[in-house]
Amino acid sequence: MDNSNNPIDPELFKLMVEQTKDYGLFMLDPLGHVVTWNLGAQLIKGYFPDEIIGSHFSRFYTREAIDRGWPQYELKVAAAEGRFEDEGWRLRKDGSRFWASVVITALRGGNGELLGFSKITRDLTERKMNEEALRQSEERFRLLIEGVTDYAIYMLSEEGIITSWNTGAERIKGYAREEILGKHFSRFYRQEDIDAGKPWHELQTAKQVGRAEEEGWRLRKNGEAFWARVVVSALYDGEGRSRGFAKVTQDLTERRHMQDLEKAAQNIHEFIATLAHELRNPLAPIRAAAQTLQWLPEGDPRLAPMIDMLDRQSRHMTHIIDDLIDVTRIGRGMLSVEHTFVDIADIVRQSLEATATAIEEREHTVEIDTAVEPVFVSGDHHRLNQLVTNLLSNAARYTAHGGRISISGRAEGGNAIIEVRDTGKGIEADMMGRIFDMFVQGRGSLESAERGLGIGLALARKIAELHGGALEVFSDGKGKGSTFTLRLPRAEYVQASAVSASPEAAGRPVQPRRRVLIVDDNADAAESLHHLLQTLGHETYVASSGAVALEMVAHYRPEIVLLDIGMPGMDGYETARRLRQLNAGTPTQLRIVAISGWGQEPDRAKSREAGLDLHLLKPVELPQLIAALAEPDRAEG
Template sequence: MAYGLDIGGPVSGHRMIEGLPLETDIATGEAQGGDSRRFQLLVDAIDDYAIYMLDATGVVSSWNSGARRFKGYEASEILGQHFSRFYTQEDREAGVPQRALAIATNEGRFEAEGWRVRKDGTRFWASVVIDPVRDEAGTLIGFAKVTRDITERREAQQALRESEARFRLLVQSVTDYAIYMLDPTGHVTNWNAGAERIKGYRSEEIVGEHFSRFYTEEDLAAGLPARALAIAEAEGRYEKEGWRVRKDGTRFWAHVIIDAIRDDNGKLVGFAKITRDNTERRELEERLRHAQKMEAIGQLTGGMAHDFNNLLQAISGCLQMIGRGGDKRRNARLVEAGMQAVDRGTKLIQQLMTFSRQRQMDVEPVDLRNALLSCIGLIKQVVRSDIEVTLALPSGVWPVQTDPVQLEVALLNLAANARDAMPAGGRLVLGAENVGAWQGRADAVRVYLSDTGGGMPPEVVARAFDPFFTTKATGKGTGLGLSQVYGFAHQSGGAAWIDSAVGAGTTVSLILPRAADAPKGSQVSPQASAPRGTARILVAEDDPILAPIIGSALEDLGYNVTHVPSGQEALDLILAGRDFDLLFSDIVMPGAMNGLDLAREVKRLRAHLPIILSTGYSEEAAAQQGYQVLAKPYRIEELALAIGNALEAA
């Protein structure tokens, strides 16, 4: 229904107020299809809008309650006055009122926002619409004017703009974090100062480029960038640490968070990405882990020294008794006993080298039963003989996803703390149990170490995992042991906590995630008789005791052996044209050329000559370069088998 508005004169006009069309026949004062009086009451009742009429010169000819509320004038005060009095002094001087009427006349409508002035002189921000009103002949007879006070909306918009500006300034001022946006396909849409500092790209160089350029080649090949966005889109958030690449090609260790951004309808509009350079923190953690290994080795030293003295005594006794003569069966038993002592010493050395090796956290599926059975022997080396050590290991314990070396270091640190907590002796229990879905997460296993010591008060338990916190006397502890345990558990994707009370002992628990894959089977050294041969073997070994033993053993098997005490002398024979069928060299030798240098040079000169290297240190460097390596000590049968296989392959 349309309502008429009586403004005194024959006009027709059209207005829309909050979706309500108004069609008036002012010549009769009749509403088309309705009651003029009802419409007049409707307009007067509206107080959210100032709705009034102007004559053709801009003089106010009608007034409603909304106009009275906004502007402060009674109808008797304003009717007959020019509407320009509502404008500011500067707008009047600039001719804004006249220009508004001219635009409405010529274009059929004027719409703008600006400051207006109330009767009391205060200002408000107004939304103004002016429509021309014409009679049936098209002659302009006045204007319909609708004004709304939108001061609060403007202030809210202004506050929002200021807030956005402050936020942009804040983001741009942050230099410790790379904070930037991606579109839904992963292309960079903005860039802050922190991103420029960390990654090396200026904004004009990187905006519009795909964020995958920050990833390493191996991560790109594995599809990591696309997977990161897919996880963020599906789960709302992606968080991970890994290597990233700067503009200059150097790498840094980054902590990355990607959050999905959606509009009010839930549609994905992009991603917010925050990256922090954690290279220094990672290096510090690696140094801390290595320090913990060294501390653990110190705990092991006393027990291992005792064990090695026993092993040396056993070997010495066997050799002395063999030297006195005797029947073959007796000597064979002595030889076997001596070899068992050597094997046990070999295992102790390997464990010690594993602990001391500087290596990254290497998470893999670990057979927890085998790991704890192996560790229990090390723990017995750490604690005293007045402490009973037992293993509580039920059947069916799941494999866990962790670093086996770090697990042993953590348990040794806990054992050392337990030992110190039981100065008069006691009982130490190492155990494990499946815990199922731990705290709503995936299946996990709880590994624990319990002692019967004096326990700790709550205030000590609360700080026990803090780095460098210790209750021991000066020089008796670094305060790093439990912090290493805590860090190890969390880096494995688990947790750690302490249950303790004064007089009730202490239990430290580690939660480790269940491994999805089966642990790798342990490799067993091949047991075979030593193969014989007649090949010409060049042996480079600097140890004056070991070299003749190796030479004699190989000659007994039929090989033609040439021995030199250094890598350079071995290379000189090759350069002189001597023919050999195989090179067997120690890696660590005095002089400018070690065994690995020798192997590289011989491989360059005689690509088809088989090479076997040997070392009492880590064999990783040589093995990574493709060389076969025998770890000392080795059995003669192992050496002979390796030589036979290498010659056959050549």
Template sequence: MNDRISDPGPATEDDGACADAGERALAQDALRESEARFRSALKAGRMGSWETDYQTMTRRWTAEGMELFGIALPDGRGQVGGPNDEYAAALHPDDRYLARRYHEIADEQDSFAAEYRIVRPDGTQLWLSGRGLVVERAVDGRALRLVSIMADATERKQAEERLRIEHERLELALSAGRMGAYDMNIKDGVLWWSAQTYDLFGVSREEFVPTPGSVTELLHPDDRETFSRLRAEAIAHRRPFRHEFRIVRPDGTEAWLAHRGQAEYDAEGRPIRSFGVTMDITERKRAEDLLRDADRKKDRFIAMLAHELRNPLAPIRNAVAVLRHPRSTGKTADWCHDVIDRQVTQMARLLDDLLDASRLSRGQLHLRIQPLSLATAIEQAIEIAQPLIDAGGHSFNVTLPAQALRMEGDAIRLAQVFSNLLINAAKYTPPKGSIALSVERDGDEAVVRVTDSGIGIEARHMEHIFEMFGQVESTLNRAQGGQGIGLALAKGLLELHGGTISASSQGPGQGSEFLVRLPMALPEETLAVPDVRPEGGSAQGATYRILVADDLKDSADSLAHALQALGHVVQVAYDGAQAIELASATRPDVALLDLGMPKFDGYEVCRRIRATDWGRGVVVIAQTGWGQAQDRLRTREAGFDHHVVKPVDLDALIALLGQPHPVRRHDG
């Protein structure tokens, strides 16, 4: 069978029209689909677009553009320029100048980036970011039509702002902490430093390129090998590295830095990155050195203090042993008494110096300023130091001016200053040496020189001798070595008087000279030498009923025997409860109360005595090892009349027995 193919015949005009319509329909479908995709992309990207026509001064908005700006126009058409320009009105006040600026840019470029803020009608603020595209220009090149496509960049800008703030905080923290950050690519050795790190190392960002090698050159030569080794070990063992090392800056100054860092590793465990911080610890290191030095001085001071306290105990114990011997004569007993009194006085003076140094360091030492003659203080100082000078067999020469040098000061404290200088000279001068004290006037100042032929002072120790516990090495092997208190105390007391002290020496074995300068009183001021005797005079001519309360039995009994030897009637209690009982039974004229007794302390015993009718007239005296200002205030508040510090000076104690109340004397 044969197939037949029919002839379609010639094409007609209707056939061509149908083809064109079909192509237009397909094109329109494609355009609608493209526009739909474009709008979907705009919506998904939180974007909007609009077209600006500078010929008609109108703006045509897409729905997405209006949604982005939060505006609604009936036909999507707006106005360019004038009071009804919806676009310009939406711009943030600080960014409105950009509308004119972008128009100028459009005249020069076909495409450009844009970024600015808008304020929507509901008050919310958005950041927009996108581009402008010129689609039509005039013959002279001016932009006629401009299409803008912008996206909501608020989240990105907020993230950038947060990052900026965090970066500023980090910069502030690094600067405040004197720290610098670093980050290094271990594989290629590329090293990044923060600005603070350059400052720490004292190098310029413009002139110094940080590399592992160049940084090592800045380390102190003695620390380079240790730093590299410890850092490599920390990275190899996957642990953070913490090192402290010295650097030498280009200007020659040294500093201590602390390095804190760690490494990152790839999947095979190889280190690929190292990062961390470096901080300046120079001040801390200096403080640690000072603390170590202070600790060494403290240990040395404690050792010397123990030595100084043991020294008087030996002759005291020997004197007691001699007194116990059955063949001891009266002359021998007198000698023993002198030894014991002299050594106890030395111990008491040492403890007084310790307390005064403590008060001085806290600003709690106060002077009793009165008009005085400097010779008075000098004479008291010589009286204190003379036994030690005589014991060393030293020659002692004193030169005083013919005319009295008058000033205002605390005679007792000035005597303490000069006695410390004389005692210091006696201790550090070999036997049969020479000591001299001279006084002269220099203008409005009195100048006192104390010189000796002693062991001298090395130049390297000169600046430390007036520091607390500031003994120098050359004196430590001497049996008569001091505690490093006397000179520091003398300096502090002189400064309270407005004076100064300095030292000089030609070196070891060449002796020393101490120079004191004190302001003098004006010539027209009258001199009134103070009466330094205890107020109220002596009570040695009267006898009293006395209660002694102390839980240290030897202390209580020895004081009781001393008072009984003077004719007083004494009762002894060894705790607070017994003291209250005896006081109630005997109604004493005077109560000497230790503060730290068991059962009831001295404060409570005093309060209970004062609470009775008969107890209001009792002279109550606190005897204690505590002599600080706050200790005296506390006893006064508890009702004590007086506060004496152990070891108690018996003569001073007797002078207090008649104060401040008229007490009943015992007639038999």
């Protein structure tokens, strides 16, 4: 039965309005006086109908609202726009406040005249209190987070953009809130980590498993690296939608430093114990031999092997002491090398001779493969021999009896390569990065006869670096042997053998006469070089500082400047830059050659940046000096 056209029973509608409990439903006359009052209004506001009908509705408002004319404003807006909606504090009969949702609707007759207003009020106090409690809770949490100083706590968007920043983050990372919000968090990572995609991998891991946790290096605003423990947590709303990430970072630099100190102390303790063991080993037979020699008669056949043993053991002790001295030199940055032309085949041969006894005692098979043609490097013959000898001794020590050792020397592009392989104990993966650290012995226990001092490989790598080269190691793991690869820059020989064959040949090379300016604050060094070059037939001048050199260049117009780097005041780099400026636009290109005691790659890079053509190491060998004056691009030291 369709009742859609049936008129609503007025009495029924009246009952519906009067008996509704959850809403206050009442009418106002055009001036705002209460005309009707339902049960819901009575329950919400506390007034009975006979107490409130005829009263102005402003009595439901707080004093502050009345003073600013808010009730009149509500009616004005409702009359003009048809309705007014608001939430705010209202008063009950007993004076208590409640949070009300209010809708006022203007009632107009058929001619548009204003008949009054209907007003619907709902008590939302409970919702308001819950919202306020939540707001206060969030505010307390925000203040708590912002007040934390020991942890960097901040939020990231899904893309990794920083959206919040607490006091701890500002203290640890160095960025103020206003300069970091809106930036990508990858700026806290080192370049190698960015190149490897580490920041984005962290976010991906957190999204996949809920959190990502690690320890690693991070960067402060000033570029300083610090050791951090990081936890990244993925955030989701109630419907499971991603809302970004929360990140907590703790600065553990001090703890790591303490761990490193503890480890270093442990390594040194083990080193001292091992050193005592290593020194007692040769001392025991030396002392026994000394006592025996007192009783052996002259001509006894046991004398010769006893003397050989004394010589062998004393040389072993000398090797240990030399290594210890070199350790102190490394610690003070004083380990240096002298440069001559060296054939790596000679280094291989002499290193094998030095380790022959150890190899023979353990019955190893040795395979040798060196290039037919000489492969030259510019280096310190003694130090390179020390380096390769340490590699062979290491291979002999850690390869079981009857093992195989192979050594090869070859040219590979611009490098000379010496490679030492063994079939020994190998290197565990977790030791690969530490095997060249000082006082580290990765393979063997304290009681093991195979244990070394833990300084040979550290010295070897340092010597390689001082030659502008590199020493690398590879192993498939425990029990699978090791391969040590030494890479050194090749050097052209420049007839070094002919030049150094005799004093006469060295003193009278066939080369053009040059005008040379020597710049060195060390008077003895400058004067000796001055006399040497004059002996070689060159025209030379001496300047004791960079400032004097600049004045002399303009007057004497030298072709070549031999320039010390470590001068007080204006150093060699700045002097070279200014010399280049003075020489700009002249028809003759000035050659500037650095002669310095500092020869690592950073020092050479600075020389190149300053405009120097060559970087030679003190003391410069005569063949290098001759080559620098003749063909400087072939005389790098």
